[in-house]
Structure formats: C-alpha cells, structure tokens
Amino acid sequence: MVETVLRQSPLSTCHPEVGALAEIGEAGAALRERPYRTKVNLRGDAADKAFLKAVAGATGIELPLEPNRTAVIERQFGPVATLWLGPNEWLFTGAPDQAAALVEALDGALIGRHAAVNDLSGSRTTIELSGPRHLDLLAKGCALDLDLAAFPVGACAQTHIARALVILHRTAEDRVEIHVARSFAEYLWLWLLDAGAEYGVVTLAGAP
Amino acid sequence: MLLIECPWCGPRDEQEFGYGGEAHIARPAKSAALDDAAWADYLFHRTNPKGLHFERWWHARGCRRWFNVARDTVSHEILAVYRIGEARPDIADGDR
Numbered sequence: 001m002v003e004t005v006l007r008q009s010p011l012s013t014c015h016p017e018v019g020a021l022a023e024i025g026e027a028g029a030a031l032r033e034r035p036y037r038t039k040v041n042l043r044g045d046a047a048d049k050a051f052l053k054a055v056a057g058a059t060g061i062e063l064p065l066e067p068n069r070t071a072v073i074e075r076q077f078g079p080v081a082t083l084w085l086g087p088n089e090w091l092f093t094g095a096p097d098q099a100a101a102l103v104e105a106l107d108g109a110l111i112g113r114h115a116a117v118n119d120l121s122g123s124r125t126t127i128e129l130s131g132p133r134h135l136d137l138l139a140k141g142c143a144l145d146l147d148l149a150a151f152p153v154g155a156c157a158q159t160h161i162a163r164a165l166v167i168l169h170r171t172a173e174d175r176v177e178i179h180v181a182r183s184f185a186e187y188l189w190l191w192l193l194d195a196g197a198e199y200g201v202v203t204l205a206g207a208p
Numbered sequence: 209m210l211l212i213e214c215p216w217c218g219p220r221d222e223q224e225f226g227y228g229g230e231a232h233i234a235r236p237a238k239s240a241a242l243d244d245a246a247w248a249d250y251l252f253h254r255t256n257p258k259g260l261h262f263e264r265w266w267h268a269r270g271c272r273r274w275f276n277v278a279r280d281t282v283s284h285e286i287l288a289v290y291r292i293g294e295a296r297p298d299i300a301d302g303d304r
Contacts (some may be wrong), residue, residue: 030257066290067216067217067271068217068218083258085271086216086271086272086273087271087273089215089271143220143221143223143224144220144221145219157270158217158222158250158269158271159220159269159270160224160269161221165269
C-alpha cells in the first residue's frame with residue numbers, strides 16, 4: 001500500500017480543488033475524479049463451489065457469475081462493488097484504504113486454493129462521468145452499446161474509449177464510472193473534456 | 209468492421225479482439241520424432257480457404273478469453289462462435 005502522505009492522483013493537476021465547479025447545473029455532462037479508491041483483483045475458478053463459498057464467508061460477497069454484471073454490498077465505509085471481469089476474474093472496488101483488510105480476509109480464506117488476490121488500487125484511477133448527455137459523449141470514442149436497455153445499472157464491461165483500455169461500470173441511470181490505468185488517465189481526461197465541449201462538459205471537484 | 213460475439217461478453221467491436229489464426233490444429237504428440245517436413249507442416253502450413261474457415265480469436269481488450277469462430281473469408285459472415293474445447297460445429301461450406 002502506498003503511504004497516503006506520499007501518494008498523488010494521476011489527475012491531481014487536472015481538477016484543481018480550488019475553483020472547481022461545485023455542481024453540474026445546466027451542463028450536459030460532468031467529470032469527476034474519484035481518486036485512491038480501493039481496487040482488489042481476484043482470480044479463481046467460478047466452477048469451484050468451495051472457492052465461491054470461501055470468498056462469501058470471508059467477505060460476505062457473492063461473486064457475480066453472469067458476465068459483465070456487478071454485485072454491490074454495503075459496508076460501514078460505503079458500498080463495495082464486485083465487477084465480473086472474466087469467467088475466473090473479478091474486481092472489488094470501494095472507498096479508499098480498504099484494500100489491505102480485504103486482501104487479508106481473502107488471503108486467509110483462500111489458503112491452499114488455486115486463487116490469486118492482488119491489491120491494484122494504485123494501478124488505475126476512477127473517473128465518474130455523469131449528466132444528461134454523458135452517453136452521447138462516450139459514443140464518440142466507445143463502440144459498446146451503452147443504452148440503458150443494453151447496459152443497465154449494475155452492468156460493467158472491459159472495453160476501450162478513444163483507444164484507452166478501460167473498465168466501465170454503470171453505477172446509476174445518469175452516470176458511469178470509468179476505471180483507467182493511471183498512465184492513460186490524463187490522456188482520457190483531456191479527451192473527455194475535448195469530446196464533451198459541445199455538451200458544455202464541466203469538471204467537479206474530485207472526491208473519493 | 210466485424211461485430212464479433214464473444215462467448216462470454218456478447219457482441220463487441222472487432223477492435224477489441226486479436227486474431228489467432230486457424231483453429232483445431234493439434235500439436236503432434238511425439239514432436240521429437242517428426243521429420244523436418246512434418247514439423248514445418250505443423251508450424252507453418254495452413255489451409256487458407258476461400259469460404260468457410262474455423263479460426264481462433266482472443267477478446268484481448270475485454271475478458272481476455274480465447275475462443276473459436278467459424279467465418280466466411282469471402283463475405284466475412286460469422287457463422288458460429290464457440291468456446292475453446294467445444295466441438296467444431298457441423299457447418300459445411302455449401303450451407304449458405
């Protein structure tokens with residue numbers, strides 16, 4: 001885990017906390033970074049009932065087995081979302097600084113099993129895109145059908161936006177979370193601002 | 209641009225995929241016993257048909273799973289998608 005006093009979000013220069021717009025108002029779309037959020041990757045055999053049971057026992061999380069779907073549970077520090085990334089791969093996302101406890105719980109429950117747990121919190125940052133025109137904006141760089149009927153609340157997908165690899169997660173009807181590698185974060189942020197200019201895109205102060 | 213149906217993720221843009229060449233080529237069981245011609249045949253020689261072709265694709269920018277596709281190399285029509293380990297579907301070149 002990175003020392004919190006040293007860490008710096010890859011978008012820390014892109015959304016100054018001072019002077020950032022407070023709300024979306026009349027804008028068609030809004031960008032907000034959600035820095036430092038916990039991201040823990042889990043690999044294991046979905047066909048192994050004992051593996052699923054061990055994960056549920058240690059974390060209370062029933063792993064989603066349907067492709068491109070998420071499961072959300074409430075915790076004291078906020079919701080933890082589990083994203084299906086592949087038939088043997090999941091990503092847990094949640095409030096910052098929860099990775100160590102989650103990894104420890106999973107490690108303990110999965111001893112001796114064919115499974116892998118990795119804290120990837122520092123590998124990606126999260127951009128939240130919202131607003132009435134956010135799908136028009138995304139359509140400029142993403143070929144996936146993100147209409148609510150095809151990509152409902154709780155859906156997730158690994159795909160690319162303007163050539164940058166991302167994990168998309170629809171957290172509400174009017175917003176998606178974009179998990180992007182930190183080396184691509186600034187590029188994608190600037191691309192979203194450029195593509196969103198015609199919709200009056202605004203940036204909101206970052207908040208975990 | 210092809211719309212390829214990943215067996216897990218559903219229809220996705222071709223840009224998310226990598227191409228893996230002809231499918232159902234089994235590695236010879238006793239490769240050390242092969243002569244050069246037979247080894248070269250396994251390594252390099254492909255059917256390269258005009259029409260029905262069984263091939264491997266990789267959902268590189270999605271779930272990163274390999275799978276098989278039956279595709280018409282003339283029309284690019286995708287006739288079947290099936291997972292690694294599943295039997296080759298019963299499709300003949302004249303079926304369309």
